[in-house]
Amino acid sequence: MAKQDFYATLGVGREASGDDLKRAYRKLAMQYHPDRNPGDRAAEARFKEINEAYDVLKDDQKRAAYDRYGHAAFEQGGGPGAGGFDFAGGGLGDIFEQMFGDFVGGGGRRGGRGPRGGADVRTSVEIDLVEAFAGTRQTLRVPTRAKCEACNGTGSEARERGAETCPTCQGAGKVRAQQGFFVIERTCPTCGGQGRVIRNPCRVCAGAGTVQRERSLQVQIPAGVEDGTRIRLAGEGEAGGAGAPPGDLYVHVAIRPHPIFQREGPHVFCRVPVRMAQAALGADIEVPAIDGTRARVKIPAGTQTGEQFRLRGKGFSVLRSAQRGDMLIQVQVETPQGLSRRQRELLEEFEADADGRGSPEHEGFFAKAREFFQGRG
Numbered sequence: 001m002a003k004q005d006f007y008a009t010l011g012v013g014r015e016a017s018g019d020d021l022k023r024a025y026r027k028l029a030m031q032y033h034p035d036r037n038p039g040d041r042a043a044e045a046r047f048k049e050i051n052e053a054y055d056v057l058k059d060d061q062k063r064a065a066y067d068r069y070g071h072a073a074f075e076q077g078g079g080p081g082a083g084g085f086d087f088a089g090g091g092l093g094d095i096f097e098q099m100f101g102d103f104v105g106g107g108g109r110r111g112g113r114g115p116r117g118g119a120d121v122r123t124s125v126e127i128d129l130v131e132a133f134a135g136t137r138q139t140l141r142v143p144t145r146a147k148c149e150a151c152n153g154t155g156s157e158a159r160e161r162g163a164e165t166c167p168t169c170q171g172a173g174k175v176r177a178q179q180g181f182f183v184i185e186r187t188c189p190t191c192g193g194q195g196r197v198i199r200n201p202c203r204v205c206a207g208a209g210t211v212q213r214e215r216s217l218q219v220q221i222p223a224g225v226e227d228g229t230r231i232r233l234a235g236e237g238e239a240g241g242a243g244a245p246p247g248d249l250y251v252h253v254a255i256r257p258h259p260i261f262q263r264e265g266p267h268v269f270c271r272v273p274v275r276m277a278q279a280a281l282g283a284d285i286e287v288p289a290i291d292g293t294r295a296r297v298k299i300p301a302g303t304q305t306g307e308q309f310r311l312r313g314k315g316f317s318v319l320r321s322a323q324r325g326d327m328l329i330q331v332q333v334e335t336p337q338g339l340s341r342r343q344r345e346l347l348e349e350f351e352a353d354a355d356g357r358g359s360p361e362h363e364g365f366f367a368k369a370r371e372f373f374q375g376r377g
Helices: 006-010 018-032 041-057 060-074 087-100 129-134 276-281 341-354 360-375
Strands: 121-127 136-147 174-179 182-187 210-221 230-233 249-255 261-264 267-275 283-288 294-299 308-311 327-334
Touching: 006 018, 006 041, 018 041, 041 060, 060 182, 121 136, 121 210, 129 136, 129 249, 129 261, 136 249, 210 230, 210 249, 267 276, 267 283, 276 283, 276 327, 294 308, 294 327
Parallel strands: 121 249, 267 327
Antiparallel strands: 136 210, 174 182, 230 249, 261 267, 283 294, 308 327
């Protein structure tokens, strides 16, 4: 299958400037990045094509060769495996990182040179439904990497000096070598791509600038939060090495089931058992609400199991809104158990006197059942 023209892959014309190429690449790379399309092989293949096209066109020498010879300029030993755009060397993440600098899909930020930013940290907290309704403040203990106090985060035994510019790559983090009219670019072997080296590493953190710690911090969970919500605390992740910025902390909220209330969006459901006599004669009952108050509900005579009554404004707050959901009371008519002799006698008298009246669903069902059996002969 013939390769698509690199300019067409990026959606630009052959006269496109370096800035035009960069803008087109950024847009497409964000759209097809594997982190945004997990498990999508077509998106992954498209992402590779975009990176391959940009890696050639962003380099003036490669672009000139491509404009003159097309894809043939990189075949027969001059292709990606031997040229300057080797996917196996740094992987898709490194190529993506070259363009987006302070963003790494899996967590943490780091530039193309210098110390790596701190990684993002993920943790979870479990609250009950009432806390989700009212909002709560939770204390979390998070294992993470914090700034080394021995070297003040510099990674160097000499606290004030820290890392120095790498003499091999002069801080670029990469080294280049000429091979014909191609330029091969590789990660600097001296600094490992950091662009800086530490002459006398700190004995406590071994030059990392950070050490493993367990931190205690508080997170405010807003009223109306839903199960599975993710809260981001900027700068509360792992400390960056040798003075680099810290990552973020992501807190995933889980909500425990409640013994009385169930939630569906902003609404609250409460299943209320009602005695048979109350359902038949009608009654006023008192039920708890999620906000801690009491609510009175009028049960009309003849209420059946499953009927619902709505209490407006007694549900959850809607996030970033002044609106409130409703509370729905669902009636469950309870059949009495452990009858006394007198209760049994009264029910028997009631049944004998009922003569089918007052139970239309019962009579309708068994009338249809009789017709069913008669139809079968």
